Amino acid sequence: MCSYIVEKAKLLGSAKGPNGWMRIDTANVYYDHPFHAPLDHALGIDFICEADGGRDRVAVELSAASARELVAAILAALSNGEIEHGKAAHHAVQAAE
């Protein structure tokens, strides 16, 4: 599609690349021709740190279906994790009492 359209998400976190762990503050997200994946179009995400110059990245190229499955998995993991960690926090409070 050659669109140059990039969505940006501001992040707080870390990613592990070829040079080890790095802090990241941005995800550049696009749906266009991939560089490596055997697809005509792919959902690409480049995790970068703009504050550090943005030259290093951790990249993925996913099929559209895979990307949607990943989104669902992320939301499910967050939801389940928050419930479990909420329980753990509740138990910790009870033990302290």
Add this chain to the structure above:
Amino acid sequence: MTYESMLAETIAFRGHRGDLGEAYYARPLGGPWPGVVLIHHMPGWDEWIKEATRKLAHHGFATIAPHLYFREGPGSPDDVGARVRAAGGVADEQVFGDVAGAMEFLRAQPYVNGKVGVIGFCSGGRHTYLAACSLDGIDAAVDCWGGNVIVDDPKQLNAKRPVAPIDLTAKLRCPLLGLFGNDDENPNRDQVNRTEAVLKKLGKTYEFHRYDGAGHAFFNAARPAYRPEQALDGWDKVFAFFHKHLTAATAARAA
């Protein structure tokens, strides 16, 4: 037994404003040969682009594929391409300078016959259309499914891409070959038809070929879009077009 030979290597060349960049360069040994500048697609200076460069060399063209993103290096072509994408692509004017520099490199080689064509794929097809309307010294141009030649939404124009290529068609100064898949969305059939209508109206020398059962990038054997039958015919059209317009000097020199 027929002896075949080719040299393929990375070289340095002077691009826009004299910047020193890298290019992939493939040529048959001996000569004289016509020259071709190959403009890579949006994903960047990847393996398929280098395969296409060698393919043109195999068919008798000294072919240079400048890395249009070299200024964002160093780094692997995919990482460099990601930086360029995040920055909104490269400026058309900079591409013109790099293509002009690549043409100058070719014409400086003693085994190049003086004729130079340009071919581009995807965004490179658009660049080819623009270059053919903007640069002197291009003897033949091949636009392979270049998108955004027609710009219906003026908001798509910006400082890097200030002009819709179609609006420069009156300045087209060389024969143009266009190859398109009828299932492509950018350019779609309507856009290809509208581009052809302008070329025809302005009396330009052109050939357009449309392929059923093919979409965008149907030459690319590394992608599901690859259509071997259509790609085979398309490549034959490219070689015939370039030989027709670029080998005359060879014939004249030999005569």
